[in-house]
Amino acid sequence: MRLCRFADRLGLVTGDTVTDVTAALAALPAQHYPFPRGDLLIENLPALAAPIAAAARDGRRHALKDLTLVSPVANAGKVVAAPVNYRNHLDEARSDPGIHHQREVAEIQRVGLFLKAASSIAGPGDGITIRHPDRRTDHEIELAVVIGAAADRVTRADAMRHVAGYCIGLDITVRGPEERSLRKSVDSYTTLGPWLVTADEIADPGALDLMLAVNGETRQQANTRDLIIGIPELIAFASSFYTLLPGDVLLTGTPEGVGPIVPGDLIEATISGIGTMQVKVRAAAPR
Ligand code: MN
Numbered sequence: 093m094r095l096c097r098f099a100d101r102l103g104l105v106t107g108d109t110v111t112d113v114t115a116a117l118a119a120l121p122a123q124h125y126p127f128p129r130g131d132l133l134i135e136n137l138p139a140l141a142a143p144i145a146a147a148a149r150d151g152r153r154h155a156l157k158d159l160t161l162v163s164p165v166a167n168a169g170k171v172v173a174a175p176v177n178y179r180n181h182l183d184e185a186r187s188d189p190g191i192h193h194q195r196e197v198a199e200i201q202r203v204g205l206f207l208k209a210a211s212s213i214a215g216p217g218d219g220i221t222i223r224h225p226d227r228r229t230d231h232e233i234e235l236a237v238v239i240g241a242a243a244d245r246v247t248r249a250d251a252m253r254h255v256a257g258y259c260i261g262l263d264i265t266v267r268g269p270e271e272r273s274l275r276k277s278v279d280s281y282t283t284l285g286p287w288l289v290t291a292d293e294i295a296d297p298g299a300l301d302l303m304l305a306v307n308g309e310t311r312q313q314a315n316t317r318d319l320i321i322g323i324p325e326l327i328a329f330a331s332s333f334y335t336l337l338p339g340d341v342l343l344t345g346t347p348e349g350v351g352p353i354v355p356g357d358l359i360e361a362t363i364s365g366i367g368t369m370q371v372k373v374r375a376a377a378p379r
Pocket of ligand 1: 234263
């Protein structure tokens with residue numbers, strides 16, 4: 093299944109068509125305050141397959157191009173991110189003072205993972221709103237793994253059973269000396285989209301092509317087979333520190349070719365097996 097969200101609606105994507113399957117959400121369990129952590133839809137995805145199929149039979153159909161897509165994950169609790177997880181990007185980060193800012197760029201095995209604020213998540217239709225136009229702000233395309241079932245100290249062998257699906261992630265980054273979590277947690281600096289592809293549709297997430305272009309110029313091109321630490325290892329490692337909950341997002345790291353974006357730019361990001369999304373970059377309105 094390919095599930096997208098637009099306005100407050102849930103859509104099933106087939107080719108260039110989106111069928112409104114919002115009616116299937118009635119099958120979700122009722123919740124009351126204090127709401128449990130995690131994303132209710134992602135957590136209940138297996139049970140929702142039949143209601144979604146039923147809703148799709150007479151759901152309203154839209155042309156994909158007519159919709160403004162928001163993040164396919166509505167209520168992520170945390171965004172876990174791998175700092176430098178492609179060999180060529182490690183070399184690039186070490187050689188560019190605009191990226192490393194006089195800090196040592198260490199291998200992921202030593203630095204571990206970091207967290208981005210969940211409030212930084214936006215969808216492709218929301219675009220990226222640049223808050224610090226005087227600072228270098230870079231694009232990073234990454235395979236985003238969406239957790240479907242709670243993972244607490246899981247083994248590498250058991251890790252993939254906890255994955256709900258995948259989407260394209262953009263880890264937008266203000267370069268500078270401050271902590272990563274600050275520079276990468278600006279509102280709209282985690283783009284997720286264009287939709288969630290459920291795990292059953294991706295035979296091998298460790299063999300996906302990634303491509304990112306800005307204004308038609310290719311900047312990043314790689315394959316997830318070149319990840320230094322693979323997806324099962326990332327999940328096992330993250331879950332050794334904190335429980336991963338349904339709707340949590342794991343950004344797996346970016347390959348070489350990161351570069352600046354400015355208001356007016358148009359990003360096109362593609363991952364094979366998932367799709368393509370276009371994301372506009374704009375300036376924040378003054379306050
Ligand atoms: Mn990144």
